[in-house]
Amino acid sequence: MGFFLRRLSFYFIALLFAATLNFIIPRAMPGDPVTMMFANATSQVTPERIAAMKELLGFVDGPLYEQFFIYIKSVLTWELGTSVQFYPLSVNSVLGNAFGWSLFLAGSAVLLSFTLGSVLGIFAAWRRGSKFDTIFSPGMLAVQSVPQVVIAMLLMFTFAIGLGWFPTGNAYTPGLTPDWTSWTFIKDVAYHAVLPLIAASIVQVGGFLINMRNNMINLLAEDYITMAKGKGLSENRVVFNYAARNAMLPSVTALSMALGMAIGGQMIVEIIFNYPGLGTVLLNAINARDYQVLQGQLLVMTLFMLFFNLLADMLYVVLDPRLRKGA
Amino acid sequence: MKGLIKLLSNNPKALFGCSILFIFIFMAVFAPLITGHVPNKRTGKPHEYPAAVVKMAQASPDGWVAQNLADDKRKMLMSKKAEHVLGTTRMGRDVWAQVAYGARVSLAVGFGAGIVVCFLATVVGISAGYFGGRVDDILSAAMNIMLVIPQYPLLFVLAAFIGEAGPLTIALIIGMTSWAWGARVIRAQTMSLREKEFVKAAEVLGESRIRIIFIEILPNLISIVGASFIGSVSYAIVTEATISFLGLGDPGTISWGIMLYNVQTSSAILIGAWWELLAPCLALSTLAIGLSMLNFAVDEIANPQLRANKGMKRWEKMAKKDKESRAPHVAVPSFVGAEDLAGGEK
Numbered sequence: 001m002g003f004f005l006r007r008l009s010f011y012f013i014a015l016l017f018a019a020t021l022n023f024i025i026p027r028a029m030p031g032d033p034v035t036m037m038f039a040n041a042t043s044q045v046t047p048e049r050i051a052a053m054k055e056l057l058g059f060v061d062g063p064l065y066e067q068f069f070i071y072i073k074s075v076l077t078w079e080l081g082t083s084v085q086f087y088p089l090s091v092n093s094v095l096g097n098a099f100g101w102s103l104f105l106a107g108s109a110v111l112l113s114f115t116l117g118s119v120l121g122i123f124a125a126w127r128r129g130s131k132f133d134t135i136f137s138p139g140m141l142a143v144q145s146v147p148q149v150v151i152a153m154l155l156m157f158t159f160a161i162g163l164g165w166f167p168t169g170n171a172y173t174p175g176l177t178p179d180w181t182s183w184t185f186i187k188d189v190a191y192h193a194v195l196p197l198i199a200a201s202i203v204q205v206g207g208f209l210i211n212m213r214n215n216m217i218n219l220l221a222e223d224y225i226t227m228a229k230g231k232g233l234s235e236n237r238v239v240f241n242y243a244a245r246n247a248m249l250p251s252v253t254a255l256s257m258a259l260g261m262a263i264g265g266q267m268i269v270e271i272i273f274n275y276p277g278l279g280t281v282l283l284n285a286i287n288a289r290d291y292q293v294l295q296g297q298l299l300v301m302t303l304f305m306l307f308f309n310l311l312a313d314m315l316y317v318v319l320d321p322r323l324r325k326g327a
Numbered sequence: 328m329k330g331l332i333k334l335l336s337n338n339p340k341a342l343f344g345c346s347i348l349f350i351f352i353f354m355a356v357f358a359p360l361i362t363g364h365v366p367n368k369r370t371g372k373p374h375e376y377p378a379a380v381v382k383m384a385q386a387s388p389d390g391w392v393a394q395n396l397a398d399d400k401r402k403m404l405m406s407k408k409a410e411h412v413l414g415t416t417r418m419g420r421d422v423w424a425q426v427a428y429g430a431r432v433s434l435a436v437g438f439g440a441g442i443v444v445c446f447l448a449t450v451v452g453i454s455a456g457y458f459g460g461r462v463d464d465i466l467s468a469a470m471n472i473m474l475v476i477p478q479y480p481l482l483f484v485l486a487a488f489i490g491e492a493g494p495l496t497i498a499l500i501i502g503m504t505s506w507a508w509g510a511r512v513i514r515a516q517t518m519s520l521r522e523k524e525f526v527k528a529a530e531v532l533g534e535s536r537i538r539i540i541f542i543e544i545l546p547n548l549i550s551i552v553g554a555s556f557i558g559s560v561s562y563a564i565v566t567e568a569t570i571s572f573l574g575l576g577d578p579g580t581i582s583w584g585i586m587l588y589n590v591q592t593s594s595a596i597l598i599g600a601w602w603e604l605l606a607p608c609l610a611l612s613t614l615a616i617g618l619s620m621l622n623f624a625v626d627e628i629a630n631p632q633l634r635a636n637k638g639m640k641r642w643e644k645m646a647k648k649d650k651e652s653r654a655p656h657v658a659v660p661s662f663v664g665a666e667d668l669a670g671g672e673k
Contacts, residue, residue: 017472018476142620147612150612157596263477264477268572282483282484298484302476
């Protein structure tokens with residue numbers, strides 16, 4: 001249990017650090033956010049209105065440490081304030097809405113690329129040096145290095161605009177009422193998710209492939225594999241039951257980490273396909289100078305990342321008995 | 328130098344990556360020589376087709392190119408001089424000139440951020456790994472915290488708050504936020520190096536710590552530092568493009584990201600100006616792929632286990648030839664069959 005406590009306390013510190021960063025960034029920049037927000041406003045802004053706005057947004061006047069404690073308190077009680085852009089809505093509800101879509105997209109993208117990457121990686125390792133390996137391993141790695149902006153833009157241009165096979169934006173046809181029990185709605189969501197899903201997952205396949213391949217190659221040199229081969233087990237059995245099973249372990253934890261990273265990493269895909277996830281919310285918040293949403297956004301993404309890191313830690317312990325001893 | 332050439336000729340990935348990198352460096356340095364147009368002024372009509380398309384369509388008006396690529400007769404007439412290699416943007420600016428000049432910004436941001444990342448990662452990693460104890464505790468905590476804070480949102484928010492961040496600012500914020508991974512790898516390697524005999528010997532000899540770090544440890548970390556440098560360069564180039572694409576960069580600079588931003592905002596995609604989109608996309612992906620090949624090659628050179636088994640194949644061929652040249656009538660006796668072994672296991 002000591003291991004978990006140590007990790008938990010580390011994550012708590014990391015969260016506090018992220019919150020501090022969140023607190024510092026807007027205050028370290030020239031001009032205060034509220035004034036900047038009104039800089040573009042056309043209507044006349046009285047000082048009273050600015051003061052009222054500041055209070056509404058949680059920018060308390062007072063010494064910095066006081067502001068800091070009030071901010072930390074608002075983070076811990078999860079009262080992130082009100083969105084400027086969608087005025088009466090709270091930051092919580094704005095982010096909550098987007099979070100579901102992001103999670104859906106990230107989850108399916110990671111699962112898809114993990115399955116594809118692992119299977120390809122197993123074959124690449126088993127037939128090391130074969131044509132398949134020499135083409136696919138560097139090939140997928142090369143694809144992985146192509147910027148997501150480029151992939152998403154090209155997919156959008158070719159399949160959504162050029163050929164018109166897929167919709168150019170949104171998570172479902174506008175006007176449709178979200179109803180997860182109706183088959184037409186689910187089909188519509190899936191149809192809208194195809195291109196974003198491809199764009200988000202294609203860049204991840206290479207990582208899983210190389211991970212799996214390298215783990216497998218290290219394992220294939222082990223004696224028990226030679227033994228399994230020597231006693232005449234079928235190739236399939238050696239590959240999948242003996243080598244792949246063990247090579248999977250680091251990949252499974254990588255899977256959890258990848259989920260945490262994906263939410264932040266796929267933002268650009270969401271923005272290009274106008275998918276109503278956290279990425280789109282972030283860009284809109286940036287453009288509307290909606291600082292409350294921005295701060296909440298960074299916090300939510302950090303929390304998400306921390307959660308999946310914690311999950312990865314737990315998976316490590318579950319999958320690798322050597323860690324189970326604890327402190 | 329000779330060693331480097333030999334290394335490159337033995338490793339096709341390294342050769343490929345290096346050539347791409349050098350082509351882009353050449354393009355960036357000699358941008359004014361390889362294009363006759365300035366990138367940020369109107370030099371042609373809006374959305375002129377690339378020169379090659381125009382020429383091919385003029386040569387055979389019923390050919391595939393004319394039918395499928397240059398579909399708009401009106402635009403074809405406008406650009407019949409075909410003086411823009413990659414066509415023009417909506418603003419009538421030369422795309423090829425923008426790509427060439429944009430390489431300057433991309434490479435500068437990439438290398439600038441790469442140097443910052445490398446420097447920070449090496450300093451933090453070696454200090455944590457070599458000094459250990461409390462120094463290590465603090466630095467490791469810093470690394471781990473940096474690793475769990477999501478990079479892209481942090482970068483976007485930072486860039487947004489700074490407002491119209493120029494290339495230098497972008498390079499700096501990328502450099503300051505992405506050193507943690509490299510530091511972690513360098514720390515681990517330093518820790519294992521610290522226990523090696525030659526470091527112990529230097530310590531016993533009474534060498535100063537600075538000397539041990541720079542003379543004994545750092546040279547052994549070169550491959551890792553190099554890999555982390557290449558990785559950071561490519562990450563920084565992509566990230567700069569992404570930040571600029573979102574409109575968070577300075578719209579006055581010419582960079583591949585800004586080109587993509589213009590494509591998005593001028594709805595060039597909807598009009599069908601595919602060259603305007605394709606040019607920065609190709610430039611970005613070619614450079615990124617080249618850099619990743621280079622990184623792959625460095626990995627292979629540092630860790631021979633990962634190499635595809637080419638060497639063994641050659642050995643097998645030699646062994647086969649050797650076997651054939653010897654007396655063929657000696658049959659290899661097989662005492663233990665695979666079945667026996669499998670049976671024995673049961």
